[in-house]
Amino acid sequence: MSALSKVLQGPALLPIIQAETPAEAVAIASAMYQGGISSVEVVLRTAKALDCISAIRAKLPNLLVGAGTILSEADAQAAKNAGSQFLVSPASTPKLLQAMLDTDLPLAPGVSTPSEIAMAVEMGITEVKFFPANLSGGTPMLKALSSIFQQVRFCPTGGISQQNLAEYLALKNVFVVGGSWVSPAKAVAEQDWALITELSRQATALALHLKQ
Numbered sequence: 001m002s003a004l005s006k007v008l009q010g011p012a013l014l015p016i017i018q019a020e021t022p023a024e025a026v027a028i029a030s031a032m033y034q035g036g037i038s039s040v041e042v043v044l045r046t047a048k049a050l051d052c053i054s055a056i057r058a059k060l061p062n063l064l065v066g067a068g069t070i071l072s073e074a075d076a077q078a079a080k081n082a083g084s085q086f087l088v089s090p091a092s093t094p095k096l097l098q099a100m101l102d103t104d105l106p107l108a109p110g111v112s113t114p115s116e117i118a119m120a121v122e123m124g125i126t127e128v129k130f131f132p133a134n135l136s137g138g139t140p141m142l143k144a145l146s147s148i149f150q151q152v153r154f155c156p157t158g159g160i161s162q163q164n165l166a167e168y169l170a171l172k173n174v175f176v177v178g179g180s181w182v183s184p185a186k187a188v189a190e191q192d193w194a195l196i197t198e199l200s201r202q203a204t205a206l207a208l209h210l211k212q
């Protein structure tokens with residue numbers, strides 16, 4: 001299994017795509033790609049999420065596409081079968097971690113406490129999603145964790161915006177930052193792809209400036 005940080009390309013950003021149809025997912029992903037994004041996480045929170053992953057893989061071969069909101073062994077296998085190139089979960093249990101490891105895909109399981117991080121490390125996982133980042137202590141918590149878990153690197157997600165993005169990118173133990181702020185639900189509903197491209201471009205500029 002490769003580390004997620006090794007397969008991610010481009011700016012240190014992992015925007016979330018929540019789409020109702022494959023066409024909508026491709027339009028969002030395409031708008032993000034035009035704004036400089038290289039990797040996206042399609043969340044398994046809609047009926048057609050797996051088809052959305054397959055469609056983005058087919059139409060945008062230069063984007064790295066992962067599945068998010070993995071909550072079970074079935075989710076992990078289905079995401080892999082749909083063409084997902086990595087897996088992200090919001091939570092960690094021994095069973096869920098093992099199911100994700102069994103796919104042999106790069107992964108970032110969700111943690112928000114020292115005990116969850118220790119459990120992931122015990123299973124050989126040193127790249128994790130810090131979720132929900134802002135509500136779980138934000139950058140002060142990540143700084144506190146850095147001295148204890150020196151080998152662990154985080155993908156903070158949850159409450160990130162263009163306003164606080166720089167604080168997270170500046171931390172050495174942050175390898176990528178995730179979130180939905182570049183594709184607001186309103187922009188998706190109104191098919192305002194230009195806005196998604198512009199928000200992606202702003203985030204990309206900051207990420208390339210702070211983390212290259």
Ligand code: 3PG
Pocket residue numbers: 016043068069131157158159160178179180181
């Ligand atoms: C996730 O799935 O990681 C979260 O929904 C992202 O949180 P955000 O919408 O606050 O960015």
